[in-house]
Amino acid sequence: MIKNKNILITGGAGFIGSHLVELLLKEGNFIVVIDNFNDYYEGKDANIQSAIKNCEAKDYHIIRGDITKEDIFNKITVDVDIIFNLAAQAGVRYSIENAAEVAQNNITSVVNVLDYAVEKDIGKIVHASSSSVYGNPLYTPLDEDHPKNPISPYAVSKLCGELYCDYYFKEYNLLVSSLRFYTVYGPRGRPDMAIRKFFNLMFQDKEITIYGDGTQLRDYTYVSDIINGLYLAAEKTESAGQVFNLGYSNPISVNDLIEKMYSISGKSKKVKYIESQQGDVDITYSNTEKAKKILNYHPQINIDEGLKKTYEWQKKIQLTKL
Numbered sequence: 001m002i003k004n005k006n007i008l009i010t011g012g013a014g015f016i017g018s019h020l021v022e023l024l025l026k027e028g029n030f031i032v033v034i035d036n037f038n039d040y041y042e043g044k045d046a047n048i049q050s051a052i053k054n055c056e057a058k059d060y061h062i063i064r065g066d067i068t069k070e071d072i073f074n075k076i077t078v079d080v081d082i083i084f085n086l087a088a089q090a091g092v093r094y095s096i097e098n099a100a101e102v103a104q105n106n107i108t109s110v111v112n113v114l115d116y117a118v119e120k121d122i123g124k125i126v127h128a129s130s131s132s133v134y135g136n137p138l139y140t141p142l143d144e145d146h147p148k149n150p151i152s153p154y155a156v157s158k159l160c161g162e163l164y165c166d167y168y169f170k171e172y173n174l175l176v177s178s179l180r181f182y183t184v185y186g187p188r189g190r191p192d193m194a195i196r197k198f199f200n201l202m203f204q205d206k207e208i209t210i211y212g213d214g215t216q217l218r219d220y221t222y223v224s225d226i227i228n229g230l231y232l233a234a235e236k237t238e239s240a241g242q243v244f245n246l247g248y249s250n251p252i253s254v255n256d257l258i259e260k261m262y263s264i265s266g267k268s269k270k271v272k273y274i275e276s277q278q279g280d281v282d283i284t285y286s287n288t289e290k291a292k293k294i295l296n297y298h299p300q301i302n303i304d305e306g307l308k309k310t311y312e313w314q315k316k317i318q319l320t321k322l
């Protein structure tokens with residue numbers, strides 16, 4: 001159990017980060033968040049506020065700042081025991097338009113976090129990577145040894161971050177693990193991601209645009225399962241120097257996804273298909289045997305349950321906007 005620790009969460013105001021903040025506060029830890037609250041999407045203040053409110057905790061320090069700037073770490077006033085490095089510029093499409101910015105942000109930030117961890121001799125670092133590092137699979141389900149063939153600047157930057165983690169593990173014996181997340185969804189989901197976007201359009205009775213023919217398969221993974229994987233990786237020393245897939249391992253097509261979503265929302269179907277987008281892969285499908293064996297990772301929330309939970313949250317925030 002992770003209790004009474006000082007924990008740094010970079011990107012803690014984001015979608016996944018805010019859920020981790022909430023869990024670790026609930027368990028009685030002191031949380032330092034560094035987040036630059038960038039304007040990629042709105043809602044980060046609301047994310048962090050609702051994480052804090054949900055556990056009525058006061059043991060936190062929110063630092064608004066950029067981890068690509070080394071001096072931001074001087075603002076930390078406690079001895080950090082564990083770091084979760086979740087800060088990154090997400091979004092495959094954004095990275096195609098802004099490759100240099102994404103490289104600078106997603107690579108320099110990792111190096112700064114690792115340097116800080118070495119300097120302060122921090123016991124455990126868990127780094128967020130992505131299934132996008134594999135590109136289009138040669139076989140499925142994908143295990144961690146599958147060749148890496150990133151097909152977007154975002155994916156290249158995430159692979160580069162992993163390589164730095166591996167280098168710091170070998171060179172400095174830093175106990176760092178990288179976790180490859182598969183399409184994460186749930187409450188506080190990013191507005192640029194399909195499930196959040198589709199429910200939003202359904203609420204407004206607007207047409208949904210599908211890139212490609214909708215047969216592309218995605219291994220949608222509910223956020224609480226990802227949080228559990230992050231937690232387990234931090235707890236287990238055996239995870240150091242290793243990379244793990246975190247997925248649900250039951251991919252469904254985008255067409256099946258929207259059928260389920262229309263059935264939950266009770267709205268009538270309005271869908272348009274357009275050409276597939278650069279950087280999109282045909283299938284994501286995790287093999288999570290390694291995470292099961294070493295981390296005891298067992299994802300719990302299937303897509304039907306996860307979609308219902310997401311819908312309930314989104315309906316609630318939609319109502320507060322009216």
Ligand SMILES: NC(=O)c1ccc[n+]([C@@H]2O[C@H](COP(=O)([O-])OP(=O)(O)OC[C@H]3O[C@@H](n4cnc5c(N)ncnc54)[C@H](O)[C@@H]3O)[C@@H](O)[C@H]2O)c1
Pocket residue numbers: 010011012013014015016017034035036037038040044065066067068085086087088089090105109128129130131158180181182183184185190
């Ligand atoms: N959501 C997914 O499906 C998914 C899949 C694979 C990997 N990931 C990875 O998980 C992590 C979290 O993703 P998310 O979906 O919660 O994204 P998010 O955009 O909601 O969260 C990222 C947070 O990092 C902050 N940030 C970005 N650059 C920063 C910097 N230089 N300094 C300080 N803060 C900075 C942003 O303001 C944001 O709050 C990212 O590393 C992402 O690459 C996410």
